[in-house]
Amino acid sequence: MATLDSKTPEGHISQKWTNHKNKINLVNPANKRNIDVIVVGTGLAGGSAAATLAELGYNVKAFCFQDSPRRAHSIAAQGGINAAKNYQGDGDSTHRLFYDTVKGGDYRSRESNVYRLAEVSTNIIDQCVAQGVPFAREYGGLLDNRSFGGVLVSRTFYAKGQTGQQLLLGAYSAMNRQIGRGKIKMYNRHEMLDLVIVDGKARGIIARNLVTGAIERHSAHAVVLGTGGYGNVFYLSTNAMGSNVTAAWKIHKKGAYFANPCYTQIHPTCIPVSGDHQSKLTLMSESLRNDGRIWVPAKLEDAKAIREGKLKPTDLKEEDRDYYLERRYPSFGNLVPRDVASRAAKERCDAGFGVNKTGEAVYLDFAAAIQRYGKEQARVKHLDENDAQLVKKLGTEVVANKYGNLFQMYEKIVDQNPYETPMMIYPAVHYTMGGIWVDYNLMTTIEGCYAIGEANFSDHGANRLGASALMQGLADGYFVLPYTIGHYLANDIRTGKISTDLPEFEKAENNVRSQIEHLMNSKGSKTVDHFHKRLGKIMWDKVGMARNEKGLNEAITEIAALRDEFYSDVRVPGTANGLNQELEKATTCC
Amino acid sequence: MNLTLKIWRQTDADTKGKIVDYKINDVSPDMSFLDMLDMLNEQLNNKGEEPVAFDHDCREGICGSCSLQINGEPHGPDRYITTCQLHMRTFKDGDTIFIEPFRAKAFPVIKDLVVDRSSFDRVQHAGGFISVNTSGNTIDANAIPVKKHDADKAFDAATCIGCGACVAACKNASAMLFVSAKVSQFALLPQGRVEATDRVMNMVRQMDEEGFGNCTNTGACEIECPKGISLENIARMNREYLSASLKG
Numbered sequence: 001m002a003t004l005d006s007k008t009p010e011g012h013i014s015q016k017w018t019n020h021k022n023k024i025n026l027v028n029p030a031n032k033r034n035i036d037v038i039v040v041g042t043g044l045a046g047g048s049a050a051a052t053l054a055e056l057g058y059n060v061k062a063f064c065f066q067d068s069p070r071r072a073h074s075i076a077a078q079g080g081i082n083a084a085k086n087y088q089g090d091g092d093s094t095h096r097l098f099y100d101t102v103k104g105g106d107y108r109s110r111e112s113n114v115y116r117l118a119e120v121s122t123n124i125i126d127q128c129v130a131q132g133v134p135f136a137r138e139y140g141g142l143l144d145n146r147s148f149g150g151v152l153v154s155r156t157f158y159a160k161g162q163t164g165q166q167l168l169l170g171a172y173s174a175m176n177r178q179i180g181r182g183k184i185k186m187y188n189r190h191e192m193l194d195l196v197i198v199d200g201k202a203r204g205i206i207a208r209n210l211v212t213g214a215i216e217r218h219s220a221h222a223v224v225l226g227t228g229g230y231g232n233v234f235y236l237s238t239n240a241m242g243s244n245v246t247a248a249w250k251i252h253k254k255g256a257y258f259a260n261p262c263y264t265q266i267h268p269t270c271i272p273v274s275g276d277h278q279s280k281l282t283l284m285s286e287s288l289r290n291d292g293r294i295w296v297p298a299k300l301e302d303a304k305a306i307r308e309g310k311l312k313p314t315d316l317k318e319e320d321r322d323y324y325l326e327r328r329y330p331s332f333g334n335l336v337p338r339d340v341a342s343r344a345a346k347e348r349c350d351a352g353f354g355v356n357k358t359g360e361a362v363y364l365d366f367a368a369a370i371q372r373y374g375k376e377q378a379r380v381k382h383l384d385e386n387d388a389q390l391v392k393k394l395g396t397e398v399v400a401n402k403y404g405n406l407f408q409m410y411e412k413i414v415d416q417n418p419y420e421t422p423m424m425i426y427p428a429v430h431y432t433m434g435g436i437w438v439d440y441n442l443m444t445t446i447e448g449c450y451a452i453g454e455a456n457f458s459d460h461g462a463n464r465l466g467a468s469a470l471m472q473g474l475a476d477g478y479f480v481l482p483y484t485i486g487h488y489l490a491n492d493i494r495t496g497k498i499s500t501d502l503p504e505f506e507k508a509e510n511n512v513r514s515q516i517e518h519l520m521n522s523k524g525s526k527t528v529d530h531f532h533k534r535l536g537k538i539m540w541d542k543v544g545m546a547r548n549e550k551g552l553n554e555a556i557t558e559i560a561a562l563r564d565e566f567y568s569d570v571r572v573p574g575t576a577n578g579l580n581q582e583l584e585k586a587t588t589c590c
Numbered sequence: 591m592n593l594t595l596k597i598w599r600q601t602d603a604d605t606k607g608k609i610v611d612y613k614i615n616d617v618s619p620d621m622s623f624l625d626m627l628d629m630l631n632e633q634l635n636n637k638g639e640e641p642v643a644f645d646h647d648c649r650e651g652i653c654g655s656c657s658l659q660i661n662g663e664p665h666g667p668d669r670y671i672t673t674c675q676l677h678m679r680t681f682k683d684g685d686t687i688f689i690e691p692f693r694a695k696a697f698p699v700i701k702d703l704v705v706d707r708s709s710f711d712r713v714q715h716a717g718g719f720i721s722v723n724t725s726g727n728t729i730d731a732n733a734i735p736v737k738k739h740d741a742d743k744a745f746d747a748a749t750c751i752g753c754g755a756c757v758a759a760c761k762n763a764s765a766m767l768f769v770s771a772k773v774s775q776f777a778l779l780p781q782g783r784v785e786a787t788d789r790v791m792n793m794v795r796q797m798d799e800e801g802f803g804n805c806t807n808t809g810a811c812e813i814e815c816p817k818g819i820s821l822e823n824i825a826r827m828n829r830e831y832l833s834a835s836l837k838g
């Protein structure tokens with residue numbers, strides 16, 4: 001059994017990274033040309049790592065399952081990225097960003113890693129601006145900031161509601177430069193299905209070419225996983241459909257430890273499930289809770305009438321509404337932390353007060369905000385604040401200015417106008433703090449195998465603050481891993497190419513082949529989605545927001561039974577020689 | 591709702607494809623277009639037939655994976671949305687819907703509705719970047735002020751999701767809107783000016799090599815672009831190209 005040694009450097013927390021960088025081994029540029037590194041995943045973490053490693057001179061092979069690195073799940077991040085630039089002069093500092101992140105994570109993060117994250121955060125912004133990432137700016141031409149939940153300073157850099165997209169396209173452009181120079185060989189539409197270990201060291205992967213179906217061997221001196229989180233084990237989540245945990249799971253089976261899998265972030269403001277047909281949930285930005293009031297009907301019969309479409313929420317009198325967060329948490333009201341808001345919504349809905357057809361939704365109501373802003377505007381503009389229509393019009397304008405794009409997105413999906421009737425929201429799985437265990441160098445418990453970005457566990461403890469996942473992905477990829485990996489690779493300068501003819505490669509390939517054969521030959525009666533949905537339901541009901549011993553034990557038994565059923569009764573149509581999306585789903589389930 | 595779907599089926603790049611008819615019943619108007627295809631696929635799968643392959647991932651209009659030609663229009667009848675944001679309430683009970691892949695010489699079909707858009711990537715490899723190393727030791731971000739107007743315009747160009755609808759909409763299968771969006775993003779920023787000449791020459795050369803057609807200013811691309819990328823960008827790229835050619 002491996003021992004867990006975090007390899008945290010000596011010294012005061014603020015000196016550790018500097019000291020470490022001064023001490024670690026380096027590989028000279030001429031030798032880097034003889035060293036290959038595999039990077040699986042091209043999101044913010046993998047994309048930035050691949051680009052930097054190639055720039056430093058390593059030969060990089062990068063893999064993603066999408067048709068282009070530009071489509072990685074990171075593209076969907078909305079709100080922003082933190083950095084301790086203190087451009088607003090509001091007292092921000094490396095220490096404050098470090099402190100907020102550790103506190104936000106319930107003191108469960110590895111503090112040395114978080115301090116380093118805060119230290120390099122400012123480099124990220126410099127880097128991205130130099131790359132041409134079009135962050136929001138003020139009229140004076142300098143960068144703008146916004147503030148995010150749970151902190152007292154304005155340190156979040158953003159590009160409208162598309163920050164993840166712009167940062168990922170920045171990393172993608174850095175990769176493109178290296179692909180053009182031949183330093184990165186990009187393997188699109190490839191899925192890693194196993195890790196190859198030779199003499200205790202990670203030396204390659206087995207991947208399936210998703211277009212031809214070919215099972216391929218790829219060797220390298222080190223393997224880096226930037227493969228994202230495991231949110232999709234819950235079936236429904238805000239993650240992209242393709243996000244899956246296969247790569248992390250495969251290395252876990254090969255001996256990499258997994259840490260804190262219990263820490264899943266469940267985001268309170270997502271558009272509720274509208275029926276069984278749905279496979280994906282959409283996030284509504286957390287910022288809406290600044291102005292929206294959350295409620296359910298106070299009486300069970302009203303909730304039932306609403307569910308049956310016999311009663312409209314706007315018909316309910318104030319005294320018949322239960323603003324349960326304001327009632328239970330008078331000092332925080334609707335701005336309680338994410339986990340508290342999520343659990344409270346579930347509790348109300350479980351008690352029968354849910355407001356949509358499925359009974360799993362609560363209201364997020366902007367009527368009071370529209371009134372408040374409308375009156376304020378009427379006063380400012382010296383108009384009649386008792387003119388109800390005018391007040392509504394003015395208030396609607398203010399709300400539209402702040403949240404217009406979100407309201408529009410909501411209306412497209414739900415087909416209801418949130419200016420006229422309250423929005424419906426429900427918590428959904430969003431992010432996974434837990435992941436592959438790594439040491440200070442971001443190495444897993446398998447030598448030469450690294451994990452970066454959402455795939456690792458170290459920086460967010462039990463709860464992640466907004467705008468910190470993007471920061472971590474880019475910090476790991478641009479500024480940490482490319483240097484710490486050199487310490488390990490310095491021992492490989494004389495190793496020479498790793499041959500893919502080694503018996504370890506053959507064995508791993510055969511395992512993958514027999515697994516695929518088994519799936520193709522199983523010819524059972526149920527689809528992969530059928531099993532995935534059932535797994536999601538077990539996870540959500542018993543390993544979701546509220547958990548207890550009984551439920552967890554039941555889940556273990558049920559999942560074991562489901563697993564057996566999957567292997568004996570799954571049906572994968574078509575063939576394995578070519579594009580087969582059902583087979584792709586199946587290989588990510590086993 | 592009950593619908594008739596006429597879907598392009600093609601086993602692989604080398605086999606000829608054809609339109610196949612499918613009936614689908616009890617489609618809820620709340621479903622997204624891709625939820626509806628999921629439902630069809632579940633039914634096909636249960637009947638032992640091979641499901642229809644199509645690209646998708648984020649299902650919220652940002653990754654650019656989804657790429658369906660619906661009733662002859664890329665991303666279907668609505669404006670400023672991708673296929674995955676299209677909802678079935680746009681259609682009526684009894685409708686017949688044609689579903690085909692994006693068509694262009696530079697986007698060969700891989701299977702059914704899945705096409706190969708790697709030509710877009712190769713155009714980006716040729717010059718879609720600013721040559722700065724990712725060392726982090728660049729100048730302070732605020733040392734380069736950028737006029738808000740220019741920064742906003744650069745952002746608008748940068749919101750292109752690389753879906754290829756512009757190419758599919760164009761009778762010449764031209765990629766001008768896509769390429770000009772990247773050229774414009776960098777041309778509008780001081781950081782990007784340094785290499786502006788080489789960038790536009792290299793990207794246009796690669797675009798031509800990939801077999802995209804010429805631009806004849808029909809403007810179909812702008813109308814079908816889910817992100818509202820403006821024709822202004824094509825005009826800007828033409829200016830950049832002209833001045834680069836004169837220098838070159």
Ligand SMILES: Cc1cc2nc3c(=O)[nH]c(=O)nc-3n(C[C@H](O)[C@H](O)[C@H](O)COP(=O)(O)OP(=O)(O)OC[C@H]3O[C@@H](n4cnc5c(N)ncnc54)[C@H](O)[C@@H]3O)c2cc1C
Binds near residue numbers: 065431
């Ligand atoms: C809707 C939404 C909004 C968000 N908003 C914010 C925000 O405002 N601020 C913030 O800080 N964070 C936000 N987050 C969280 C953040 O976006 C993610 O945590 C982060 O982008 C993860 O990046 P990553 O590089 O680790 O992984 P990902 O971006 O998930 O990339 C994973 C990569 O791995 C590849 N891959 C995976 N498995 C395999 C395999 N087996 N073989 C080959 N390739 C594989 C994929 O192709 C992909 O390239 C948000 C998340 C969601 C869902």
Ligand code: SF4
Binds near residue numbers: 757771814819
């Ligand atoms: S320009 Fe518009 S249509 Fe063309 S690839 Fe970009 S987003 Fe898609």
Ligand code: FES
Binds near residue numbers: 645647650651672
């Ligand atoms: S699936 Fe991502 S844009 Fe449609």
